[in-house]
Amino acid sequence: MIALGLEGSANKLGIGIIQHDANGEAIVLANVRHTYITPPGQGFLPSDTARHHRAWIIPLMKQAFAEAKISFFQIDCICFTKGPGIGAPLNSVALVARTLSLMFKKPLVAVNHCIGHIEMGREITGAQNPVVLYVSGGNTQVIAYSQRKYRIFGETLDIAIGNCLDRFARVIGLSNAPSPGYNIMQEAKRGNQFVELPYTVKGMDCSFSGLLSGVEAVANEAMDGINANEITKQDLCYSLQENGFAMLVEITERAMAHVGADSVLIVGGVGCNDRLQQMMGEMCLDRGAKVYATDERFCIDNGIMIAQAGLLAFKTGGICSLEDSTITQRFRTDDVHVAWRE
Known part of the structure; x- marks a missing residue:
């Protein structure tokens, strides 16, 4: 067929x-x-x-x-x-x-x-019955399969993580080619100063609007010369990723504990992010679980x-x-x- x-x-x-x-x-x-x-x-x-x-x-x-x-x-x-x-x-x-x-x-x-x-993620990676973290520009969900449906255990309460990254890329003038999220990932690799930002997890759900507002405020202060800590845009990209991805790892681990899953499948455009895959891998290593992800052809x-x-x-x-x-x-x-x- x-x-x-x-x-x-x-x-x-x-x-x-x-x-x-x-x-x-x-x-x-x-x-x-x-x-x-x-x-x-x-x-x-x-x-x-x-x-x-x-x-x-x-x-x-x-x-x-x-x-x-x-x-x-x-x-x-x-x-x-x-x-x-x-x-x-x-x-x-x-x-x-x-x-x-x-x-x-x-x-x-x-x-x-x-x-x-x-x-497509299940087919490419061979993951059988994983907890799924679906992260993209328009969606953020933690999902597990049960009784002929993919059940949503947790999701964003406002904007998606990908939308959060994309909007901050516009604030600091990053290119949209090949994608804003990819360029934030590259900038974050050069960041060396962690900036405290809002971290909002409510049960199994996340909120990213406060995180975006917080990092935008720090960015505006840095551009206006108000902040004396010499915070760079690389530092802000690094801090934005660390905060946002930590929220995702937390609710994913909670879903894994609930259903007794031994694997995680990351799908969606943000699933290509190296740092997200690394953080999820560290959590899975502690649990004796496995993380599956695909490359840009399929995520x-x-x-x-x-x-x-x-x-x-x-x-x-x-x-x-x-x-x-x-x-x-x-x-x-x-x-x-x-x-x-x-």
Whole structure:
């Protein structure tokens, strides 16, 4: 079976083609992506992002099928991101999926973006039943599987950790290429002074708005010459990561203790961060557990994760009608019936 996956929930447009062999093993045939990048200090507007996706989706589609060396008629299903995400770019990609479905008479599969990350992570790393830390620009959740659903044990109460990093990168003028979070990680490696910042964990949930406000205030003082401690932007990036990631490790460990898990899977764009993986690894080492993570090909938003989760759903009857192929910006992870897992 072969599935086409279309992902466009934020500023990254991805096209993936995956094949499952007779044993159910996944074979990546193509995984191409193009990112809408704005000038330093600016975020991306929904309308501009949707325009980017419309301009690039056909060239990317052609590139994906050229790499896969198959024709469109060999596709068994068309999988697209239903949500969560930003409305305008989601709609642009869903429209293309519906059009292709009508043109080539292929069934549609609506995929939850978060589930796509989890299933691709499980497939690539071989993690069987881990506690999942899902961290990205729009989402921060601690998840564990139970009774045909991915249950959310804890999440952000306001902004996501990725959004926190991105917004601070704008404050200090870091480039958006290849991503603000990546550039903060590089700056943090040169930081050598820890700055006290707000640390907010409430039970199993986190809050990052106070952390962002705190680090912005220190940054403004440093730029105005008010602070006499010669705090650099590298110090602030380092302190921001240490505080934010410590919150994530704390709630992840608490979830592991609750369910008796012996492994953690980190997924989402922030999951590529070296320091987050290191901190999580140290916690897991103390617990005799294991941490799993993927590289930028699979942790950053991509089409192959949508194809993987979509094909799993398709094989268990998860076909979406044309009438139901709308998008849901706040599509919850725990709203999905996971029919393909025991």
